[in-house]
Amino acid sequence: MQLTRRDFSRLGALGIAAHLAPGALRAQSNQNAQAGQKKIGYAVIGLGRIAGHFMPGTRNTTNSQITALVSGHRDKADRIAAEYNIPASSIYSYENFDEIAKNPAVDAVYVALPNSMHAEYTIRAAKAGKHVLCEKPMATSVADCEKMIAACKAANVKLMIAYRCHYEPTNLRAVKLIRDGALGQVQAIQSAFGFNISPGEWRLNKQLAGGGPLYDVGIYSLNACRYLTGEEPDQISAYASVIDHDGRFNEVEENVAWTMRFPSGIVASCTTTYGANMDGYFKVYGSKGWLQVDNAFVYQGLHLRAEYSGTKLDEPNPARDPSQFQAEAEHFSHCIQTGQQPQSPGEEGLRDMQYIAEIYRSAGINT
Numbered sequence: 001m002q003l004t005r006r007d008f009s010r011l012g013a014l015g016i017a018a019h020l021a022p023g024a025l026r027a028q029s030n031q032n033a034q035a036g037q038k039k040i041g042y043a044v045i046g047l048g049r050i051a052g053h054f055m056p057g058t059r060n061t062t063n064s065q066i067t068a069l070v071s072g073h074r075d076k077a078d079r080i081a082a083e084y085n086i087p088a089s090s091i092y093s094y095e096n097f098d099e100i101a102k103n104p105a106v107d108a109v110y111v112a113l114p115n116s117m118h119a120e121y122t123i124r125a126a127k128a129g130k131h132v133l134c135e136k137p138m139a140t141s142v143a144d145c146e147k148m149i150a151a152c153k154a155a156n157v158k159l160m161i162a163y164r165c166h167y168e169p170t171n172l173r174a175v176k177l178i179r180d181g182a183l184g185q186v187q188a189i190q191s192a193f194g195f196n197i198s199p200g201e202w203r204l205n206k207q208l209a210g211g212g213p214l215y216d217v218g219i220y221s222l223n224a225c226r227y228l229t230g231e232e233p234d235q236i237s238a239y240a241s242v243i244d245h246d247g248r249f250n251e252v253e254e255n256v257a258w259t260m261r262f263p264s265g266i267v268a269s270c271t272t273t274y275g276a277n278m279d280g281y282f283k284v285y286g287s288k289g290w291l292q293v294d295n296a297f298v299y300q301g302l303h304l305r306a307e308y309s310g311t312k313l314d315e316p317n318p319a320r321d322p323s324q325f326q327a328e329a330e331h332f333s334h335c336i337q338t339g340q341q342p343q344s345p346g347e348e349g350l351r352d353m354q355y356i357a358e359i360y361r362s363a364g365i366n367t
Contacts, residue, residue, distance in 0.1 A: 040333035041067030041105045043092070043130070045121050046112040047076055050135060053299065054110055054162075055084065057325025063333040067105040070097055097121070101128035107336060110162075111135055114208040115215060119144035126155040133332050135162045137219050138349025140210025141367070142357055145350040152346065160332045160342035161349035163223060167327035170302040170317045171224070174284070174293055178228060182308050183286025186266050189228060191221035193280035193297050194273035199248055203274075211367070212252030214356055217280070218272030220297035222359075223352055224282050225260060225268040233260035233268075236355065240363035244275050258359045299324055 042058060044051050044066060058064045068090040071077040077091045092100060100106055108131035111121050119139045122132045132152060138161050139145045152159040165171045178186060194213055203209045203216055214222075226232065238258035242249045254275045260268045271278070280297035283290060289308025295301040299321035306313040335342045360367050 037063070037337055039063055039065045040107045040336050041065055042133070042329070043068035043070055043090075043100055043103075043106045043109045044112060045070040045097070045109055045125075046114075046117075047071045047073070047080060048112060051110070051112040053322045054112065054325045054329070055080070057322030057327075058329045059084070060322065060326045061330045061333065063337065064329045068092065068100065068103060070094065070100075070109075098124060098128060100125070100130065106130060108133060108158075108332065114202055115210045116140050116208050119148050122148045122159065123151040126151040126157050126159075129155060129157065131158040131160075131332070131336050133160050133162055133328070134346075134349070136223075136349060136352070137210065137215045137356070138346065138353055140215070142350065142353050145346065145353050149346040149350065158332070158335055158342060159346040160328075160335070161344050161346060162328055163344040163348065164324040164328055165220065165224065165297060166227065166344045167331055168302070168324050169319070170293055170304050170315070171227075171296065173304055173315070174282075174291055175227060177291055177306065178284065178286075179230070182288065182306070182311075183284060183291060184288030184308070186229065186264075186284055186286045188266065188285045189225050189268040189282060190270075190285075191224055191268070191280075191282040191296075192271040192278050193217040193220050194271070194276060194278035196277050197248060197274040199246075204248055204252055206251040209252060211356070211360065211365070212249070212254065212256070213272040213274045214253070214256045214359060216274075217297070218256055218270065219352055219356065220280060221270040221272065221282065222355055224296065225262075225270065226351075228282065228284060229262050229264070229266050229268075231262040231264060231266070232351070233355065234263050235261040236358045236362055238359040238363040240360075240365050248274070253363075253365060256359065256363060258362070 040063060055066050058066055066084045069077045069081055069086060070092045072094055081091055090103060109125040111118055111134040113121060115137055118134050122134050125132050194217055209215055236258060240253040240256045242254045255273045257271045281294045282296050283292040291306035294303045302317040304315040332342055
């Protein structure tokens with residue numbers, strides 16, 4: 001695969017370049033482990049569903065471990081601590097979280113809280129001298145993203161946004177096929193992701209979530225179009241709607257659809273919803289053929305299909321949850337151990353938040 005310096009710079013900014021050499025970081029992590037290098041200790045902030053995927057993934061790595069928990073539910077924290085051999089002294093509440101600065105077993109934190117709390121705990125962790133792996137979306141405003149980046153730089157700690165798909169083999173395979181020219185000149189991309197949300201979910205509370213499905217699952221389609229093209233959109237147009245007036249969408253939108261044009265002329269069309277089950281996928285159309293990844297943004301069951309220049313591909317991915325969380329933890333720990341910059345840094349999350357704000361403005365949604 002031949003990459004120009006410009007291609008590599010673009011891919012590096014999008015968190016992809018380091019993974020075009022298959023297994024490179026995994027091999028380096030194994031070498032570090034064999035050399036007896038200390039595993040990176042993580043404090044998990046928030047013990048909800050996403051943390052339940054991250055912790056087993058981290059346990060499967062060679063360079064990472066869970067060493068502390070932060071929760072408002074002590075009984076739940078005690079149960080998980082017993083499973084991961086975490087001492088009671090390394091269980092924190094949100095009130096005494098800042099005491100984590102005194103815990104040498106904690107090198108980094110994993111922020112797995114509702115969106116509106118990401119900025120506060122990223123900044124507090126940075127002030128405590130801990131590196132930060134923060135779930136997406138990075139925050140609920142551009143201003144908060146900028147504050148998070150500034151706080152981590154001031155404290156000289158690393159900040160990575162947990163974009164799983166940047167470290168996932170099927171997504172990386174799609175990028176490589178495009179960069180290799182298999183599809184010829186890419187012309188258009190389609191992508192969608194959504195689900196029928198249950199009443200009472202915290203994601204329906206604008207104060208906690210920041211917005212509706214665009215913040216939660218639509219961001220995957222937005223980010224995918226960026227790493228598939230290796231470009232940043234220069235025009236965005238969007239629409240939003242609420243169809244089901246059943247009380248769920250009093251604070252956030254139900255549906256968002258948007259189009260993007262990229263500098264090369266590639267156009268992308270994306271849709272997200274909280275009103276229907278919409279399997280996450282993307283399809284890329286080029287002058288020589290097409291490729292599609294089904295279940296592109298979920299934890300397992302990814303499937304790449306393509307037809308181009310007389311070639312047909314049918315590549316199901318047998319990897320199962322929590323392999324994607326293992327990959328992102330291994331990468332961040334490797335960066336901490338070696339001093340390298342993460343491939344999906346805070347600036348990557350900031351860019352998505354800037355585009356989300358633009359989509360909202362175009363759709364007439366007040367933020």
